[in-house]
Amino acid sequence: MIQTADIVVVGGGCMGASIALHLAEKQAGKILLLEQKDLANGASGKGIGIIRTHYTHPTLAKLAYQSLLRFHHFSERYGGYESGFNPCGYYILVGEADIQTLASIVEQHRSFGINVSSVDPQQVKVAVPSLYIEDVAAAAYEPDSGYGSPPMTTLAFAQRAIELGVKVCTQTPVTAINLDVEGRIEAVVTPQGTIATRTVVDCVGAWARQFTADVDLPFPVTPVVEHVVVAERPIKLAAPHPVVSDLVNLCYLRSDADQPYTRIGNSDPKYHSQFFLDDANQFTGQIFPDICETLQHKLMHRMPGLSEGKITQTYSGMWGVTPDYQPIIDRLEHVPGLYCAIGFSGHGYKLSPIIGDLMSRFIMGESDERVESLKLFRYSRFQENDLVKAPLSYSQARGLR
Ligand SMILES: Cc1cc2nc3c(=O)[nH]c(=O)nc-3n(C[C@H](O)[C@H](O)[C@H](O)COP(=O)(O)OP(=O)(O)OC[C@H]3O[C@@H](n4cnc5c(N)ncnc54)[C@H](O)[C@@H]3O)c2cc1C
Numbered sequence: 001m002i003q004t005a006d007i008v009v010v011g012g013g014c015m016g017a018s019i020a021l022h023l024a025e026k027q028a029g030k031i032l033l034l035e036q037k038d039l040a041n042g043a044s045g046k047g048i049g050i051i052r053t054h055y056t057h058p059t060l061a062k063l064a065y066q067s068l069l070r071f072h073h074f075s076e077r078y079g080g081y082e083s084g085f086n087p088c089g090y091y092i093l094v095g096e097a098d099i100q101t102l103a104s105i106v107e108q109h110r111s112f113g114i115n116v117s118s119v120d121p122q123q124v125k126v127a128v129p130s131l132y133i134e135d136v137a138a139a140a141y142e143p144d145s146g147y148g149s150p151p152m153t154t155l156a157f158a159q160r161a162i163e164l165g166v167k168v169c170t171q172t173p174v175t176a177i178n179l180d181v182e183g184r185i186e187a188v189v190t191p192q193g194t195i196a197t198r199t200v201v202d203c204v205g206a207w208a209r210q211f212t213a214d215v216d217l218p219f220p221v222t223p224v225v226e227h228v229v230v231a232e233r234p235i236k237l238a239a240p241h242p243v244v245s246d247l248v249n250l251c252y253l254r255s256d257a258d259q260p261y262t263r264i265g266n267s268d269p270k271y272h273s274q275f276f277l278d279d280a281n282q283f284t285g286q287i288f289p290d291i292c293e294t295l296q297h298k299l300m301h302r303m304p305g306l307s308e309g310k311i312t313q314t315y316s317g318m319w320g321v322t323p324d325y326q327p328i329i330d331r332l333e334h335v336p337g338l339y340c341a342i343g344f345s346g347h348g349y350k351l352s353p354i355i356g357d358l359m360s361r362f363i364m365g366e367s368d369e370r371v372e373s374l375k376l377f378r379y380s381r382f383q384e385n386d387l388v389k390a391p392l393s394y395s396q397a398r399g400l401r
Pocket residue numbers: 010011012013014015016034035036037038039040041042043044045046047048049050051150172173174175203204205206207211226227228265316317318319341342343344345346347348349350351
């Protein structure tokens with residue numbers, strides 16, 4: 001049976017669900033959200049969920065700030081649904097080489113209205129006694145940041161979207177995009193039937209390369225396995241601690257709210273190429289033991305008291321990473337009717353509320369300064385050799401910050 005839709009959003013992660021919801025809020029017509037498996041099947045089901053505004057690129061910092069404000073008022077803004085946001089505070093720790101960069105970024109962010117301040121490492125030690133800070137030369141603190149639950153947020157967006165009339169179809173993979181004789185989108189094909197539509201929003205994350213292969217649109221998005229190690233803190237360290245971005249040892253960590261667990265992930269780009277996959281469907285939750293051991297060492301270094309606790313779990317998720325670690329958000333001129341919001345690498349969750357809003361406005365043909373700011377993430381930047389580059393960068397973290 002052929003159905004019709006004004007807009008088909010493909011991919012039921014935080015990004016697809018947010019875009020579908022924001023389109024529905026703007027009464028963009030009949031909207032379908034199609035997910036090949038269950039909602040939050042991809043990165044959004046495994047993300048560690050850190051929400052902070054610290055970015056070296058001013059556009060990203062401003063977007064993250066707009067998102068942070070939404071996380072603070074999530075349930076009022078999105079129909080009473082919850083994101084699991086815990087504003088437990090966020091520290092960024094840097095070494096000698098990055099003292100000036102951190103100070104400049106803090107000053108810039110304060111000029112954007114972001115609540116952030118430089119703090120002496122000794123003050124960090126007083127606030128979070130479990131941290132080892134002898135190798136930390138400078139630090140900054142965002143009291144309003146923290147972490148949320150990516151799967152809960154995805155479900156919240158989807159539930160609100162359904163209330164506003166979006167039809168959400170899980171277990172519905174899009175297997176082909178059909179074009180008319182002029183090369184414009186005319187339908188998407190699923191095992192359940194063909195859906196006639198003129199507008200498709202590609203939010204398939206790490207599956208980006210295969211999704212548009214048939215319409216000859218190559219996306220430079222590589223699926224990457226990302227590991228998380230979870231340690232149980234001993235009783236004397238059981239109280240939750242703030243989120244920490246450790247740019248000395250290139251890792252990030254946060255505690256859980258309801259259990260004395262600390263989660264740590266890698267932010268050292270030198271490891272990523274070891275975990276590249278040829279195809280997103282090769283992801284099975286595989287674990288590479290060497291990186292887990294490295295993460296465990298990093299954790300014990302930063303929180304030495306955890307050597308008295310135990311590792312309770314190691315798991316992995318999968319991101320879609322681009323050459324500059326930044327997303328591709330655009331209208332694809334090669335395939336009229338196709339939009340994309342993919343390749344968010346390791347930092348898409350925190351941006352999902354604002355990207356959903358701006359992307360829906362972009363699709364509706366609206367334009368203002370913030371919608372225009374999305375041009376930074378245009379598809380053509382790879383051909384133009386004009387990758388996203390921050391005016392300031394940290395010595396080791398490169399494009400990741
Ligand atoms: C371990 C880990 C830690 C992270 N930590 C953070 C963090 O601290 N902070 C942060 O902001 N971000 C973090 N991220 C990144 C963040 O999770 C992602 O950027 C974000 O979830 C991307 O959302 P998405 O909707 O674009 O993609 P995804 O969540 O991957 O969703 C894509 C969806 O598309 C579906 N799909 C694919 N092909 C098809 C098809 N043909 N038809 C229908 N459906 C299809 C998939 O099944 C999937 O559900 C982390 C990620 C991981 C893995």
